[in-house]
Amino acid sequence: MALFNVFEEIELEHTHAMITSRVKSIIGPMEIVFPSQYGKLYTLEARALNIDLHPEELLDSEMLDEKVVRHVITLSACAEKAIVAIEAEDKVALHAVLVEAKALRDEIEALRKIVYEDALTKSYNRKWFEDLYLDPTGTALRAEGTIAIIDLNRFKEINDTFGHVVGDKVLTHVANKLKEIDGEVIRYGGDEFLVVFPPQITPDSVEEKIEAMLQRCNQKVFRINGQSFKVSFSYGITVFRPGSDLEAVIETADRKMYQQKRYRKMAS
DSSP: OHHHHHHHHHHHHHHHHHHHHHHHHHHTTOSOOOHHHHHHHHHHHHHHTTOOOOGGGSSOHHHHHHHHHHHHHHHHHHHHHHHHHHHHTOHHHHHHHHHHHHHHHHHHHHHHHHHHBOTTTOSEEHHHHHHHHBOTTSSBBOSOEEEEEEEETTHHHHHHHHOHHHHHHHHHHHHHHHGGGSSEEEEEETTEEEEEEOTTSOHHHHHHHHHHHHHHHHTOEEEETTEEEEOOEEEEEEEEOTTOBHHHHHHHHHHHHHHHHHHHHHHO
16 A cells, blocks of 8 residues: 555656646746746646646645745845835835835735635635644644534545536535634545634534534535435534644544544434
């Protein structure tokens, strides 16, 4: 199994290198390339190869570093221009700096969305969660709150029966519903979501919110080619504190989620 994973990773790296090479050849003649263009070009090239890229894979580290360096250089230049303009009391120059700074801010925000947003569900992605909530070691949480792990029931069956387009609509539907319950929604992988709540919201309140949302979700009937189905999910909830080990927190929530999944399967 480990050997298979190694070959799979090598093949994935080769594929990304090939897509990167194609995209670089396209953007080479362009004078300015915005982050959103990277994402669109990567997506198009990936689709041509029948590859489903995760949003954080749309930019490789080399391209991302180049973009960040260019932004830092531009920001430094803006600061220098502003200092000169202020000392000279040059309103025209200050206005030009303001326009340039606003354009830079918009591009940085676009870059941030590419890096931190799940392209399908428009929720946060795993990288956002890890960058915001983990300490420099990358293993411990640096805040407190309550975390819920959400796993869709029978999602593979839905995908196999109705296709990935329908599966994508189901994921988007669930993500939108989760966004209604006052937590930060992260697509953690596949059909699995995390919802992080601040410490002011108690675990009991979190459970009430998720149960109410689950009932609303169950009211949605998907009808495809004369067939219909409803969407449900199982969840596990646990609290975390500064210094809590992420793996242990996820395992605790995961265990509760699978206990609930087995219980509901037996009850159905």
